[in-house]
Amino acid sequence: MSSLREDLSRWWRRKDTCELVVNNESTAGIEKSRMINDSEFWALHNLNFQIPKGEVIGLIGANGSGKSTLLKILSRITEPTDGEVKIRGKVASLLEVGTGFHPELTGKENVYVNGAILGMTRREVNEKFEEIVDFAGVSDFIDTPIKRYSSGMTVRLGFAVAAHLNPDILIVDEVLAVGDAEFQKKCLGKMEGISRSGKTIIFVSHNMASIEAICSKAICLSKGNITTFGSTTSTIKKYLDDVTPQCSQSIKNRSDRVGTGEIIVDGVSFQDYEGMDTSTSRTGSFFSVSVDFKSVKNTNKRLVFCLSIANSQGQRITQLCTHFVEYKITQKPTFAIQMNIKKLNLQPGKYLFNTYLEGDGEPMDWIINAFEITVETGDFYGTGQILREGQGNTLIPFSVN
């Protein structure tokens, strides 16, 4: 968002000296081929696809690949700059549930308003009211203001309204990430029901498991383009392969960095409890990440370094930042920090790491999917008991009295 003053001064500068602003902060790190001019780029470009009636399509892609933009265009929220979308039938988008809920109004009043926002008439809501309330499981509280609802109840009610829209084409974005397991099951069931009745569904998720469960085909987007459009399994495989190769490239040579570049991450290595270099780790073991930095320019800025960890499905798990533990980074021509995890509490699998260095709150060097590690099965509790696959993603130390 620009302010009037910024716009005016930019306009004045252009008029005055005809200079182009070459380094635009907001578009740094975007490939040249996607750029329109110095400050704009194509979020989506050269997209061409057809979805036949009744198909359930999964839409996947890394962050920033254009998924949300595509959904916004398909659901008419924003207009394409160029090209067109032809849609046969009525579209309803479930980009977020409970949109437009008013906290002061009762559940019942909100169901009506929300239904109307999503395109239902009052009569349609009337007909389905009982069903909606039953589905959400909030019949006892339907005359209570929404602000007294638990967040789970609000979400359930929101999804219930949306699920009873009865559109020809349903666009769903990550709703399944909310609610408890039972409700998620219910949602998946509802979506399968909708798809069986011959409706078309476009489903966006970072959760490959749920994409695999309900989609017959999938589209993989990368940098504003379709890379694959085919069977779900092969598209997911392609997507996961796409994400990983960047990591195998050594960090030194990465060019897709974002930030001022005053200090850059020069290398990363991993050590086990004996201080030996390793490329894998085990659940429950000591694990440490050493990050080497190189100063390109001397600064006096306050430095913070973060490692964020995502699982192989792209879901962010956690972030380790130096300021969480009040560690102060001091700049030298080359320097290194070591982040130690005493007892790795991640389930076996592949994990992707982003490195992020900031100075005075501004990104200096940010690499998405900087590297990957594989966590092998290990004995977290020291009892030989392990958390089996599918029983969770993380382990928590605990005791029983």
Place this chain on the structure above:
Amino acid sequence: MNNLQQNKITIFKPSAGWTGFDFVGIWQYRDLLYLLVRRDFLAQYKQTILGPAWFVLQPLFLTIVFTLIFGKFAQIPTEGLPPLLFYNSGLIIWSYFSSCFTGNASTFTANAAIYQKVYYPRLINPLANCISALFGFSLQALFFLGYFCLYKFFIPTEEFFTMTWAVLLLPLLIPLVAFLGLGMGLWMSVLTAKYRDFNQITGFLAQALMYATPIIYPLSEIPEQYRFWAYLNPMASVVETFRFALLGKGSFSAPHLIYSGILALCILLSGMYFFKRTEKRVVDYL
């Protein structure tokens, strides 16, 4: 939404220039319009003790403050009208204008969360605001009639006041106010969507306009040579006519009223045009 619409092909593509107004879309979403008006009404005074009485109490308190400050202390003449009736009549028509104007100035920013998630004709929100403000205005007008009768029949007063034929103009006058407020509100919402600076300007503009409008003073108090400038404010002749219709004082000038009407239409149409242009891409920079 209905059977007619099924299997209809909708095409979204970049629209250029004057794309026309989506009246069909608004008609399809008429239930939403109704529900939003109802929601505004219900939500405004939930968890209050006096509830909808505030619709009436608020202008009444303001009228009393005006009567004290401008009538008693500053001694601004009220054209020989009971001060309460004089200020109240000006205030209720003004507050209708003001809620159409300031209430819609933040349409895009206030509804950003919804606009980023769902499509419906965005004009529904400002329309709903104007309609629910009309309910407030009607309630206030009803109470004004109450005060009117109170003064007419129960409180002996030397001042003479009466309704005039111009009451017949009210069905035109009130839409004029709504159009003007809506039009200016749409303009402001478009500007605020792009530049938050206009958030500040809206409040200031509304206040400045209020002092430029003969609410706390009669237009006749303005010296002859400046009156032309006073009439440039489209609300000036509106308030004067409103007062003339209800109380028989003030002035009625057809040319000035027609000027206000034309100006209101121009502002409304241009506002709708820019609103429409903005709604297409606005989520990208909200």
